[in-house]
Amino acid sequence: xxxxxxxxxxxxxxxxxxxxxxxxxxxxxxxxxxxxxxxxxxxxxxxxxxxxxxxxxxxxxxxxxxxxxxxxxxxxxxxxxxxxxxxxxxxxxxxxxxxxxxxxxxxxxxxxxxxxxxxxxxxxxxxxxxxxxxxxxxxxxxxxxxxxxxxxxxxxxxxxxxxxxxxxxxxxxxxxxxxxxxxxxxxxxxxxxxxxxxxxxxxxxxxxxxxxxxxxxxxxxxxxxxxxxxxxxxxx
Amino acid sequence: xxxxxxxxxxxxxxxxxxxxxxxxxxxxxxxxxxxxxxxxxxxxxxxxxxxxxxxxxxxxxxxxxxxxxxxxxxxxxxxxxxxxxxxxxxxxxxxxxxxxxxxxxxxxxxxxxxxxxxxxxxxxxxxxxxxxxxxxxxxxxxxxxxxxxxxxxxxxxxxxxxxxxxxxxxxxxxxxxxxxxxxxxxxxxxxxxxxxxxxxxxxxxxxxxxxxxxxxxxxxxxxxxxxxxxxxxxxxxxxxxxxxxxxxxxxxxxxxxxxxx
Numbered sequence: 001x002x003x004x005x006x007x008x009x010x011x012x013x014x015x016x017x018x019x020x021x022x023x024x025x026x027x028x029x030x031x032x033x034x035x036x037x038x039x040x041x042x043x044x045x046x047x048x049x050x051x052x053x054x055x056x057x058x059x060x061x062x063x064x065x066x067x068x069x070x071x072x073x074x075x076x077x078x079x080x081x082x083x084x085x086x087x088x089x090x091x092x093x094x095x096x097x098x099x100x101x102x103x104x105x106x107x108x109x110x111x112x113x114x115x116x117x118x119x120x121x122x123x124x125x126x127x128x129x130x131x132x133x134x135x136x137x138x139x140x141x142x143x144x145x146x147x148x149x150x151x152x153x154x155x156x157x158x159x160x161x162x163x164x165x166x167x168x169x170x171x172x173x174x175x176x177x178x179x180x181x182x183x184x185x186x187x188x189x190x191x192x193x194x195x196x197x198x199x200x201x202x203x204x205x206x207x208x209x210x211x212x213x214x215x216x217x218x219x220x221x222x223x224x225x226x227x228x229x230x231x232x233x234x235x236x
Numbered sequence: 237x238x239x240x241x242x243x244x245x246x247x248x249x250x251x252x253x254x255x256x257x258x259x260x261x262x263x264x265x266x267x268x269x270x271x272x273x274x275x276x277x278x279x280x281x282x283x284x285x286x287x288x289x290x291x292x293x294x295x296x297x298x299x300x301x302x303x304x305x306x307x308x309x310x311x312x313x314x315x316x317x318x319x320x321x322x323x324x325x326x327x328x329x330x331x332x333x334x335x336x337x338x339x340x341x342x343x344x345x346x347x348x349x350x351x352x353x354x355x356x357x358x359x360x361x362x363x364x365x366x367x368x369x370x371x372x373x374x375x376x377x378x379x380x381x382x383x384x385x386x387x388x389x390x391x392x393x394x395x396x397x398x399x400x401x402x403x404x405x406x407x408x409x410x411x412x413x414x415x416x417x418x419x420x421x422x423x424x425x426x427x428x429x430x431x432x433x434x435x436x437x438x439x440x441x442x443x444x445x446x447x448x449x450x451x452x453x454x455x456x457x458x459x460x461x462x463x464x465x466x467x468x469x470x471x472x473x474x475x476x477x478x479x480x481x482x483x484x485x486x487x488x489x490x491x492x493x494x495x496x497x
Contacts, residue, residue: 075317076266117320118367118377118387120294133295164294164381212246212339214287214332216298222337 001031003090006046006067008082010039019085022092023112026104029092043083045069051090057146060094061135064128074136084114084129095127097151105151124161127151134161138172144180147187155192159199163207170216170223171206175199177220178235188235197234205231247341249329253277254343260323260351261312269315269323269351276329280304284331284340291346291381292318292325304331321390322367324350326382345431346381361435362412364399366390376412383432384416402479409476413468414461421457425450443467 282305367387
């Protein structure tokens with residue numbers, strides 16, 4: 001399905017009810033609403049948006065950025081809940097997958113409904129808004145964290161987005177350096193395991209280092225040298 | 237007893253050694269905060285880098301604002317993505333050794349910076365400010381690293397007067413305080429790492445109650461909560477409850493119907 005731009009749902013109870021019915025009570029979506037002027041308004045100065053079977057989150061984020069008119073424009077809509085509701089609804093088939101037994105797998109409602117950003121840990125779980133922000137802020141360096149399919153979560157995404165400090169570019173790149181295989185363009189095996197040296201362990205290690213150093217101001221290699229040497233020997 | 241180890245002899249930057257001011261920046265129909273002044277006490281070595289970290293919701297940004305001797309403001313567009321209607325953010329400053337990037341001095345906890353005045357933001361255990369809460373009249377957020385904040389709907393034109401309205405405060409504060417206590421008890425093992433916990437410790441001391449140890453039994457934490465609420469409500473009776481009752485009764489005597497929907 002191709003849209004001639006990005007739209008936002010109107011701010012009314014009818015929209016809230018429809019969204020809840022689809023994503024909470026599993027009603028079949030009515031995609032005709034997405035261009036119905038009684039339900040939506042077009043977001044000015046946006047480009048066409050094509051919903052397709054995106055290879056991964058990164059491909060979807062790139063398409064979104066293009067439709068918004070560039071990665072930097074995404075931030076402008078950060079607080080516009082109804083834009084993200086519209087995009088979530090439009091991408092329904094990509095984020096709600098049919099299981100082998102024919103049923104659909106739904107996650108917690110806040111994976112679909114854009115929670116207020118002030119509740120950042122809940123807000124970070126949104127399926128579409130978070131990937132758009134990550135791409136908007138880190139561009140091509142977000143490839144590693146957005147390398148999984150749209151309907152999948154992922155330990156790395158969870159760990160990085162649940163600590164606000166890691167949205168800083170300098171720290172974000174440390175995760176990429178350790179867990180991303182640049183040649184194969186894939187995440188390294190075991191990055192999300194329960195091992196102390198996997199991404200969950202890195203979160204604790206970095207938080208400790210940040211008390212006495214400013215890794216954000218270092219080169220990647222300098223910052224990696226501050227870590228427990230086992231990180232380097234295991235992953236690099 | 238908690239002992240803080242500072243192997244690099246890191247110093248605490250006192251609040252009075254920093255001044256950071258914010259104004260409202262307007263570009264088209266977008267509004268965001270802009271840092272308009274940043275002053276660091278000259279008691280620190282001239283060559284230390286002034287490292288500023290700011291946070292709004294989950295969006296953290298950082299900027300080196302020159303050195304102690306030659307402090308520079310971030311670009312006016314530095315906070316252009318901070319589009320929350322509150323026009324507020326938290327900031328944290330570290331002074332960094334330019335050779336090693338080690339932290340020489342650091343603020344003890346992040347502080348709130350806002351274009352709007354926030355009621356008693358420095359020492360009050362809870363912030364009160366305006367925000368988008370509709371269809372709720374108020375809402376409360378407790379995020380790690382940020383002081384618990386009550387948001388009053390920005391649809392209320394007179395939200396400033398509501399912040400000191402005894403009827404409103406009497407109605408919401410007990411629930412809000414209980415919510416913070418539950419949050420503290422739930423995260424009892426790390427709660428003393430929260431920068432705002434100090435303000436609550438002062439309140440506990442003033443009310444002569446002790447926050448339970450991390451290994452306290454559930455009965456002890458429950459007893460603490462009940463004890464604290466009893467004492468706090470007694471303290472608040474004169475300040476909020478009595479004025480609220482007086483206010484309500486005088487309104488009623490003028491014939492207002494509070495049962496009307």
